[in-house]
Amino acid sequence: MKKAKKYFLIAFIVIALDQLTKLLVKFNMTLNQDIHLIGDIVKLYFIENDGAAFGLTVSGLGAKMGLDISPETGKLALTLFSILAVAAIGFMLVKLSKHKSPLPFYLAIIFGGAVGNIIDRTFYGLWFEAMNDYEGGFLFGQVVDMIYIDIYNGAYPSWVPFVSENSKLFLWPIFNIADAAISIGIIVIIIFQNKFFKLHEKAIQAEEANSAAKEEPLPVDAQNP
Numbered sequence: 001m002k003k004a005k006k007y008f009l010i011a012f013i014v015i016a017l018d019q020l021t022k023l024l025v026k027f028n029m030t031l032n033q034d035i036h037l038i039g040d041i042v043k044l045y046f047i048e049n050d051g052a053a054f055g056l057t058v059s060g061l062g063a064k065m066g067l068d069i070s071p072e073t074g075k076l077a078l079t080l081f082s083i084l085a086v087a088a089i090g091f092m093l094v095k096l097s098k099h100k101s102p103l104p105f106y107l108a109i110i111f112g113g114a115v116g117n118i119i120d121r122t123f124y125g126l127w128f129e130a131m132n133d134y135e136g137g138f139l140f141g142q143v144v145d146m147i148y149i150d151i152y153n154g155a156y157p158s159w160v161p162f163v164s165e166n167s168k169l170f171l172w173p174i175f176n177i178a179d180a181a182i183s184i185g186i187i188v189i190i191i192f193q194n195k196f197f198k199l200h201e202k203a204i205q206a207e208e209a210n211s212a213a214k215e216e217p218l219p220v221d222a223q224n225p
Helices: 002-028 058-064 071-095 103-127 177-215
Strands: 034-038 042-049 143-149
Touching (some): 002 042, 002 103, 002 143, 071 103, 143 177
């Protein structure tokens, strides 16, 4: 459990950074306001995401499958599913906390990112429902996104099949620190999972070899100099 505490501390740091940036944006920017950080490329662009990644919603996906799901029901289902998923990730983190590779670290930042977005969905609707233009309630919050890599700054051609808004082309999704932590963790684990498990096996074999060497009895000459 001592090992697990270290990784939960890493997750807590991700959560703290994520919530700090979200609250700073929420209290100091208006919706759809943008602030240029690095030229016209890296910006803060304040939006609130009512769905999952890339703005997908349960009701929208249901409509594509011919299912009539209200936005409220869809949002509640997404929040509850996210809570269950976070619980499962936390359980995995405890189980894998003694893994002798960087795997628990990347699992910890995924957990921290997931909890960061869960806080928005679960509590922001309750905390901020008194604010203008914010409808919500417990379990009905919206995720604050603000980091925008504007790799195409200008009017979009009519033939380009990307999501657009106000003659801007969003070739890259607007995201937050939680999204970045989740994405980095998942990508690294997918790419290096075999290496992580090989490192773990080698570490276990080395420990077993060292343990066997310590337990091996000394030669008779060594015992009776």
